[in-house]
Amino acid sequence: MSTYVIDGQELHIRDNRRNAPVALLIHGWSSSWFTWTPLLQALGTRYSYMAVDLPGYGRSPAPKHPITIDWYADLMAKLIEEASDRPVVVLGHSMGGQIAMTLALRHPMLVERLILLNPVVSGRLSTFINLFVAPHILLERTRLGGKILSYLENTPLSYINQLMKPILFAERAAISQQDYDRIRADARRPGQGRVRAACYEAMKMGDLRGKLKQIQPPAQVIWGAEDNTVPLRDAGAVADEWPQADLRLIPNAGHWPHFEQYETTMRYIASFLGLPILPSLPNDQVQQQRDLDVGEIAQFLSNTELGQDLSESQRLRVAGLCHQHHFAPQDVLALEDSSGDELFIVQDGQVDVLVRISNELGIEESRRVNVLMAGQIAGEMALIQGKGGRRTADLRAGKSGATVLSIDSRYLFALFEDDASLGLKLMQNLARSLVQRLRVQNWQLQLAEQRAEVHR
Numbered sequence: 001m002s003t004y005v006i007d008g009q010e011l012h013i014r015d016n017r018r019n020a021p022v023a024l025l026i027h028g029w030s031s032s033w034f035t036w037t038p039l040l041q042a043l044g045t046r047y048s049y050m051a052v053d054l055p056g057y058g059r060s061p062a063p064k065h066p067i068t069i070d071w072y073a074d075l076m077a078k079l080i081e082e083a084s085d086r087p088v089v090v091l092g093h094s095m096g097g098q099i100a101m102t103l104a105l106r107h108p109m110l111v112e113r114l115i116l117l118n119p120v121v122s123g124r125l126s127t128f129i130n131l132f133v134a135p136h137i138l139l140e141r142t143r144l145g146g147k148i149l150s151y152l153e154n155t156p157l158s159y160i161n162q163l164m165k166p167i168l169f170a171e172r173a174a175i176s177q178q179d180y181d182r183i184r185a186d187a188r189r190p191g192q193g194r195v196r197a198a199c200y201e202a203m204k205m206g207d208l209r210g211k212l213k214q215i216q217p218p219a220q221v222i223w224g225a226e227d228n229t230v231p232l233r234d235a236g237a238v239a240d241e242w243p244q245a246d247l248r249l250i251p252n253a254g255h256w257p258h259f260e261q262y263e264t265t266m267r268y269i270a271s272f273l274g275l276p277i278l279p280s281l282p283n284d285q286v287q288q289q290r291d292l293d294v295g296e297i298a299q300f301l302s303n304t305e306l307g308q309d310l311s312e313s314q315r316l317r318v319a320g321l322c323h324q325h326h327f328a329p330q331d332v333l334a335l336e337d338s339s340g341d342e343l344f345i346v347q348d349g350q351v352d353v354l355v356r357i358s359n360e361l362g363i364e365e366s367r368r369v370n371v372l373m374a375g376q377i378a379g380e381m382a383l384i385q386g387k388g389g390r391r392t393a394d395l396r397a398g399k400s401g402a403t404v405l406s407i408d409s410r411y412l413f414a415l416f417e418d419d420a421s422l423g424l425k426l427m428q429n430l431a432r433s434l435v436q437r438l439r440v441q442n443w444q445l446q447l448a449e450q451r452a453e454v455h456r
């Protein structure tokens with residue numbers, strides 16, 4: 001844990017303190033950094049994560065002044081400025097999602113991407129919460145009320161437990177007793193009644209309906225389909241007002257999809273952030289990927305054959321899969337007839353395409369048939385043939401070497417499966433590049449024919 005002091009406010013933060021891009025994680029109402037435990041290991045492969053205890057929750061003391069969502073968002077903005085010299089990825093759960101969106105609206109320059117889990121949008125929680133939980137919250141505002149409640153809670157009836165479970169989790173959700181106990185302990189932590197009551201009001205005041213379409217950074221919104229805390233009508237507002245957001249509903253999950261359906265939630269997040277989704281991939285690839293600036297690669301992709309007509313968030317997803325390699329002049333990227341499981345994008349320098357051809361004496365020689373420049377792709381032919389596809393030519397770095405991005409075909413196919421419309425666009429782009437090359441070859445053949453005609 002680290003402690004920051006921002007504007008006199010003490011903040012306790014669970015972090016892994018790496019020299020890597022920052023991911024800021026903001027928990028929800030009546031919670032703590034613990035919210036993020038299922039995701040920390042995977043996020044830590046690429047990010048220096050900071051799972052904050054918001055003021056008034058976990059180990060961070062409550063402020064003396066009234067709490068608003070704007071205040072939380074501005075405090076998070078100052079924390080980002082303190083911890084990072086570039087925009088960061090922000091994850092928010094529930095009320096933390098409302099804070100994250102407010103942060104992106106008020107400080108768009110600080111947010112590279114948003115991932116929101118069951119975020120509060122309208123601030124109007126479910127009828128269940130409003131009918132059964134709100135009275136407790138109002139009671140808890142006073143010290144005496146808090147005492148009465150904790151007394152009732154410790155009776156054999158333990159009725160608060162009966163109330164909480166169906167509100168928080170789907171009926172068939174997979175959540176361990178241990179995790180449930182910790183989430184419940186956070187929600188009922190003594191001494192936080194005043195902050196819980198203040199936040200209940202702050203969420204209503206922080207209504208984001210009508211503002212969602214102004215959010216600039218690319219966003220993924222994940223929602224447990226059986227959420228009984230933040231109603232799905234808020235997901236409806238996202239669908240209506242914010243079509244750019246990548247909205248995913250997860251069955252058999254309630255308000256805590258990352259605990260209840262970890263694998264599906266993690267797969268969505270991993271593909272949005274370009275984290276390794278295939279645990280079998282060698283570690284060194286993950287290592288290389290950590291140091292790449294995904295934002296810069298995404299920017300570069302917009303001028304490549306593969307990245308044409310993709311939205312910014314789609315380019316970011318593809319960029320997250322790229323590895324960068326530097327090749328000295330004449331170095332081999334791929335050999336004819338070998339099996340190929342990578343797609344290449346020339347980033348800098350040139351790549352020669354060489355095929356083996358038998359000359360008049362029947363001796364095989366290597367002939368250069370093409371030179372690929374920055375932005376062009378190579379290796380698509382083996383990829384399109386699928387498993388066991390063979391390279392149709394040698395690929396070698398040109399005279400002054402080459403910097404090349406590569407994408408493992410397993411990542412790419414996993415992405416196609418996960419996001420069919422992005423997959424279709426990428427396949428169209430691969431096909432377009434092949435069509436263009438065939439056209440050039442037909443034209444070159446015609447030209448050669450015409451020249452031969454003249455000489456006859």
Ligand SMILES: Nc1ncnc2c1ncn2[C@@H]1O[C@@H]2COP(=O)(O)O[C@H]2[C@H]1O
Nearest residue numbers: 353369370378379380381382391392393
């Ligand atoms: N005639 C050509 N013109 C341009 N590129 C080619 C040509 N023949 C092969 N290639 C590229 O060379 C790559 C070798 O690996 P692949 O067969 O996977 O994919 C091939 C194409 O990307």
